[in-house]
Amino acid sequence: MRTLRQTIGSEWAKLWSVRSTWWCLACASALMVLTAVTLGGATATEALRDGGTGVRVVASEPVVSATTFVQFALVALAMLTITSEYASGGIRVTLQATPRRGILLAAKALVVAPVMVAAGVLTGAVATAAVYALLSLDVFGGLVVAPAGQVVPDLLGVGVFFALVSVLTLGVGTAVRSAAGTLTVVFMLLLGLPLMLLMTGSQAAVAAALRMPAFAGLAFMGSTDNVTAGPMPYSAGEGLVWLLAWTATAVVAGHAVLRRRDA
């Protein structure tokens, strides 16, 4: 327990002592606000064009949709916590300090996850405020609302989603070791494969695609706005279960490789 606590302290210090962390967080914040505002504007415009009166846009909804894009800035951050160690050879120094490899991986996950929850909630809150400000303009006829009962769970959901996708990335990065390989695998898992499956149009393929991490995440966050243009075929709770299952699989794979392979 003491070793884990010390290793968490060390990983925390490592995370904040490189510029790439700040860059990734800055990118994620900018991307979050821009994407959410764009999506919010589009949704509102569409609603007005369809002539719907009494249509309401919840300010945090476009933020949830924006995670599909924003996640990649945070994936990069999570990835670097492990792939930069292999790229520089620093992993051998790290493992000298913490030879119990399971503890090292756990410490990295326990540092990354809360940072990502915070990043999700904070950037999400700023983006929600930006969407609210934009859609409060007279042209949109005041169709935006921001009920705390929906905004707060949405933002927490975004934070938890980012945390789980990041830990998934950490697991993949630990198994794959190289940045290029990790990005490829994670991109395929999050976007490439599910889109390919959706394009086949076959019912089984679509069902599988919707249970992959990114869509499971959207379901978990209660998004109604997805590529299939229909409601998710399963509950938010089930979305969380799928997301956890993918994350756990990646971490188990990473742990297995980390324990067995020479550093």
Add this chain to the structure above:
Amino acid sequence: MGGVISLKSLSKRYGDRLAVDDLSLEVRPGTVTGFLGPNGAGKSTTMRLVLGLDRPTSGTALVGGVPYARLRDPLRTVGALLDARAAHPGRSGRAHLTALARSNGIARRRVDEVLETVGMAGAARRRAGALSLGMSQRLGIAAALLGDPEVLMFDEPVNGLDPDGVRWVRGLMRSLAAEGRTVFVSSHLMSEMQLTADHLVVIGKGRLIMDAPLADVLAGSSLTAVLVRTPHAGDLAERLRAAGIAVRRLGENELEATGAPIERIGDLAHEAGIRLHGLRTREASLEQAYQELTSGSVEYGAGV
């Protein structure tokens, strides 16, 4: 057991290449043990096995009687420098050491102390990627010293250091050993090892070739010879040959005898009543002794 590195039948295979082959040895405290061998002989692999970075194919490597991975706060027991460039290029030297210190519950002031010790307090805020090889080497040594460990391992520590730096590392190794610590240092610079090490471990193709005090290695070399000056060189040469000692005539009055200590040469001359004008030992350099030892086990020969 404190501070002893002990290898028992240690082997490591990578694919079909046996990098370390049934290596057994003990590295003891209080001395500088030089670890020599041609490139690819398995020196770095052996060090990685001791540190638990690579898994042995068979055999064990223990530090103070336990496997490295079982040490609590291992940096407080073993400090090692394997690769000077093994630090995130974007992190400052100071931040690198601070993170290491936290991982092993080492007081933060030690970071400043070791930075001072290695003479890079002024460059502590520079990013590791911007350091010269010599400065990186110093940072790596600082990391090894961080936990004030009783066992130190250095893989080619003087690489990239200027002459002042080389002398400083030599002094550091000597003083660490004098404090009773175990110092295990690999190098391919024989002249440097001759000045630094008390004890030598020589391996070739992963196998132990020699494990002996430096003095014995030098004395055992065929290039260590006794030079004799005498007006009766011919007579003495005959006497020595009759006693089974190899003799070479260097000049009118000079002989070179190999394979016998200086006392025996002097005694033989005395028994024969031959006057001597000079009698001295010419020691082989470690370079020469090493060449003899490893000539059969160079991994990548130059191909004459």
